[in-house]
Amino acid sequence: MFHFLIEAKDRAAYLDQLKGSLVAGGDIIIATFASDGPERCSGLPVVRYDADDLHRELGKDFALMTSRKILHKTPAGNDQWFTYCHFRLSGGAHDERSV
Template sequence: MSDRTTHWDHVYATKGEAEVSWFQDSPAISLDMIRAANPDHRAAIIDIGGGASRLVDALLQDGYRDIAVLDLSANALDAAKKRLGRAASTIDWIVADATAWQPAKTYDVWHDRAAFHFLTDPGDRAAYVDRLRSAVAPGGHIIIATFAPDGPEKCSGLPVQRHDSASLAAELGPEFELVETRSETHHTPWHSTQAFQFSRFRRSR
């Protein structure tokens, strides 16, 4: 078990769903950008670092049916499964590190809210992008949300690498074209604020 896995399993074993700073009752921007990327409800969507996020609930309610959620922490995914109940059986739950995972299929939409910014090592970021290239075919969309340049420098006790759309584009490479970017002021459960940016790219080749 990696240090990252141990860390996040501990977080989700000791804190409730709404006791973490990244909790969102309604993942509105993520859902809007996924709809814009591919409104076809047959689209294959993967949520990287999805944990116990409620995005999977929102996607099911919106009519999407080919959904995967990947996270380092089995505890996080178990929390989401428990919340969904019977509907959890329709989701592909993947316990894996996105920097080492071997995708078994390709996806139309790759979504990541607040996983990529924990990759402070350039080698980990390169490994992540290698997996992304294997998992998203030309024409597919990538949505990555991170702390913005004026956002926090740490989260859950860990350092983060803050980004804007330009630094993300440099990490992904020229075959990924920036389609849109949005700013968000995220309100944590204890009423502090965090600056996020969301960037959507389309793979051109």
């Protein structure tokens, strides 16, 4: 889904929600089209990322734990490269959360 956020303001709003939803030390896995993945999906433009690009986009509050580049075969038989990244929030608005 993140790769469909082509406007910087939309990505910033997504990241604000993400930071507000995770506790310090919380983990997130994000999958996006890789830097050599498709430029469009379902007729819509996308932003493509490698692990470093995505880490820069998320910012210094997130530590990149691991990343993988995965080849996905579509039902039509086409190849699409994806970047999967595991990040950990190092700080944030919520240090503890009541359950």
